[in-house]
Amino acid sequence: MLLVYYHIAALCSVVVLLAAPSLAQGSGDSALTSPCPSVFTYAPRGAEPGSWSGAATLSSDTLLTRMSLSIELDSPALGVFGKHNNWTGNATSQDFVQFMIDENDFKLDPEQSVMMHLVVQYDPVNTTPRLRTIRLNGKVICNAESLQALDKKSRAALNISVTLDECGVVAGGNARYPLIYNGQFYKRGEIPWLVVIYKLNRGVLQKICGGTLVSDLHVLTAAHCLQLRSWYVTPVQDITVKIGVHNLNDDYLTITRKLTARYVHEEYDPYTLENDILILTLDKSVRFTNYIRPACLWSGDTKLSRVVGATGIVAGWGRRSAEDTRGKLDEPQMVRAPIVSTSECRGSKAVFHQVTYNTTLCAGYRNGSGPCTGDSGGGLYLLEHGKWRLRGVVSLSLQNAWLSCDLNEYVVFTDTAQFLPWIRNIIGDKYIDDDYFSDPASNINRPGGQLQCGEVVMGAVPLLNAPTWEGQWPWHVPIYLSQTEGTKYLGGGTLVSHKHVITAAHSVTTKGSQRPVDKNRLTVYLGKHNLRTSVDGVQIRFVKQIFVHPNFNASTFSRDVAILELREPVTYSDWIRPACLWPDNEIDLKNVIGKKGSVVGWRYDENATLDEELHLVELPVVSQETCLRSYPQFFAKFTSNYTYCAGNRNGSSVCNGDSGGGMVFRMDGIWYLRGLVSLSLAKKGEFICDPSHYAVFTDLAKLLPWIYATVSDF
Template sequence: MLTVNASDFHVDAILPPNYKPRDLYVTNVLINGKEYCTNSTLKSTEQRITPKLSCGQRKVKHNQLITHGLGARAGDWPWHVAISSIYNSTFRYICGGSLISDTFVLTAAHCVTKVGVPVLPEYLGISLGKTNLIGANENPQEREVFKIIVHENFNHRKLDNDIALLKLTTKVIFNDYIQPVCMWSDRVDKTVPIGEITGSVVGWGFDQTDSFSPTLRTAHIPLVSDEICIKRKPIFYGSFLNGYKFCAGLINGTSVCNGDSGGGFVVFIPNEDSGITSSPDGVWFIRGIISLALSRENYKNKKFGQLTSLGNNVYTVTLLEDTYDFEVDVEAPPSYTSSLPIYVTSALINGEEYCANPALGTTRNPFRTNNSKEQSVTPKLSCGQRKVKHNQLITYGLEARAGDWPWHVAISSIYNSTFRYICGGSLISETFVLTAAHCVTKVGVPVLPEYLGISLGKTNLIGANENPQEREVFKIIVHENFNHRKLDNDIALLKLTTKVIFNDYIQPVCMWSDRVDKTVPIGEITGSVVGWGFDQTDSFSPTLRTAHIPLVSDEICIKRKPIFYGSFLNGYKFCAGLINGTSVCNGDSGGGFVVFIPNEDSEITSSPDGVWFIRGIISLALSRENYKVSVCDPNEYAIFTDVDKYDDWIKEHMK
């Protein structure tokens, strides 16, 4: 990808009336290995006095780029603890928790109670500083529980006030692998926009094999508005979102699962936003506690039995530690009189069953949120669908698997019959690939088509793949107003010499303009980016990797680096990313920022789940400061070309 090594950028920019700019200049721009615009200075005399917090900081530094999976490493989540039940000196993992001081752990109330009553403290054990649930760890500590403090209004049926504190018998000794997380109320900057938060969840819960993971795993998921959640499942989510809970997650297979309960939903806030100066980067705050989730329908598990929906108003709820059919009191519209009672059918808590033998009756159909009798006729799209199905839970890393991203292609330069990978791209039809203009130009001029090669259906850049295809490029179409210095209109089409043959591993992605439901809120989008770009070793990755990152408002981006982001965000680009070390990097340029939209939102009926749409093209990012070569800074937002703004241009040149 193109990296701009500008701690800051010197351009003509509109600034607030009271803003006095520093002396800021381009240091260098690296395009396809060539450097432009060197020699810079950076001056600043401003100083801030802010409180220093000794919580929410990682002591062990790792560089998590797009190419690094979600397997946690020692020191990544030093506040996450394992809560185990103890019986006959045997420890059995049941839930997660978050260390918030040297004597207190925060967790979910349902993890440490039976039918709403706290278990005896001596039956619980706390493990700290672990990434491996079984096996060696760096300086772990074990603690007993002195007291269990469950919220006085906890309701084990409705899960109201699902929160508890565990007071430890002896103080924890902080080290590089054991640290407390900051409380949300400790934030200095109270203006952090809640509606645009992306947090991280970790746990040893169920993985894709439906068994506990021996190693700690991570997922980055966005906080979702109550409105969006309730729209998806009005009865279920409307019953729980009472102002004291919130909704979060991705509905593309990345989620928390059984055994993750009690763990924290933690948010990284950089120094610019948090005002915290005790850490060179920023700190982590706990925003939520994992409480519950819907179970899979029609799924039989030998441990939990048959998990099914018993009626339109009865859902099987997975407490992420215990699974049972759950009672909810539902308010229908004023004109609706429901005679459909809702009951607990059974509760399995720590292996013991309660509340059996339910009754279920109805004399009337349940109400619907949309009672229109019209049948919509919508186009069936044959793009943006995964043909090979995988279940990506919190415990599964971000290494791509065959068929995960069937539209992603590798663009290579060809010289003396040698292929050299340079960029990514997205297949949008059987003859066209969409990519960034800077990937296929030199100083703004397109390279000759015969010097480019396209590889499709690959997850391994080097090595065996499932049915890959290779294509030559017939024509390179670069936007006529592409500016290689400012990267305006950084978009290009590659027309292939021969048609691609679609299969399970090669499919086109849908264009953003193909969406039927135009009401998808742009400001709350989380997308996925993939690539073979630089990993934590600052070299290309041999295997395709994935990151899920949120689209960030221009306002937030520009606030972080006013000169730099203000120079590029011109209405035809957008900002996206996590500033906690997860990012795109060198070599990821040209790849797509793709968004999964489920059938409920997209109204696409050719896929049982939903489809993927391309929303942007990876364009550029800031380089790391004081680094010997121009390499991306994974702690800054990346900038993407807004595909939606070029829809007419794309269609015109594909004729």
């Protein structure tokens, strides 16, 4: 199960302050020239070798309440130390090239500036690492690529600039690496898109699969790597991806990444392995080098007949042969694999009729060479028009007498060309380098090449307790129940993926029970702003399945959450976008106590009439103790570790009609879903709620494991 986190794009517009350029001379080094003199200056070098220092001027035209500063060098360093005002600390790094300084207790007012002093330490025997890029809260404020006078020859060879337009090309050109290998070891960098996927097992990282880097943020692999013969999916926090790895026992030049999301194909069957494909989203983008580059996705004609007879390559750390009992390799091997037609594959052995589909392909020489145990998820790459393109993902092979893979039979691959629309929906068109897709509706803003959850295209400032604008809350949806006398509005919900809406369980269950209403009677409207009018861009979806939390208590409203799986995926647009799920490393309620969350909805008035326009209210979260003391007779029954209270107690609050809607918080320009409107007190003898009391929200941060296990297409 996996999923969820996304990279944060900063909204701040950084103002660069002019400063005099400075040069620092090093012993035996050419002068260190600042790539952005208006932002960063080197300090004069001292006599001590192995370090240099400098200062970066940080400023913003908007208020910053948190700092995330990324310092990228052009070659590895031993460490980076930072200091500003009264703050000092060491930067963190996983690859010793990109360093991060995160400070939550930080404030920078508009038009003010902060001077960040940096000290970089390195091995003086090696080339001096130079500043390449600085990012403030995700925004590039200093970039070496913009300084044309920079001596490119002085950069370490492994740190050349590679763009996504150069996918599928190894350093030095593809002509260097002809298809001559068959079970032979190869050199580092010859297949720079091959990655290794690890699973945390009893505190130890265990290699489970290979995968293919297809962008600076995405890895494509087999779904069975995380979900095999079970509906249980390995949790996202248990997965680690290593990129640029060659020898499994040596992490030199290797980048390690955790995940923010995983996308198992919605029609994947963990028992038959049909639609065996999975996309992993890394928690941070990777920088391309000679040893880390993406493979190209397939382009053009996707018919299998187009590639039958073509020979591709497969690489991995699997067993040397079917009979080899010594286990997996420390270094990868490469084999050739010719593609055959599905009819030929099925004709070779009857069992292939049961494991091949119109979304698979077969390949191999049937001579004892090929991908084997440990190679699952790795790619089948074809050289097309001068670029290596990913055509298949290792899925399964037949079993031999040694209970290992039978390499005297064909190997079954997931045919990635048949999943291009699905892949496009997840990672964006930027990484598909042809005009295969031409749907103009899909050309929305995708930070970093993909659509970002929690982002709003419409930039208007919200007015509290007033109608909102179209597109301001693109994840909020109304849910209706069909009845003989018409349709009934049940409440709101929050879109969190292409096919999933989160809402309150009590909104979609029969009164006083855990039993869901008839799914065939539910309708969800996406991109809807005014309930009475119909406009272009609204999408209507029916419900395929209702998942009510198994521990939902209809009496106390504990764990009041349900997930609606839509029959068809929605198309994201300026008016339809998902909210981000809450970061699972910040689930403590104290992180939001005192902060205001935003809730929108179509509420009922005192005459039980539904307001036609979406309204916004902002409510501060209070502690459980404060909530209980305010009305112990009520809140003692309806609050728990899975709820929190919020409200102004001044007349503005959530009310009837808001049930199931989400409370979202804006962090660094991104909206995150924390809670669901669950219940509130009613005015005595009246239909409407009493805004002089707090409202109770389901705390989704405490229910993330269940959400991850239920939602499969983040």
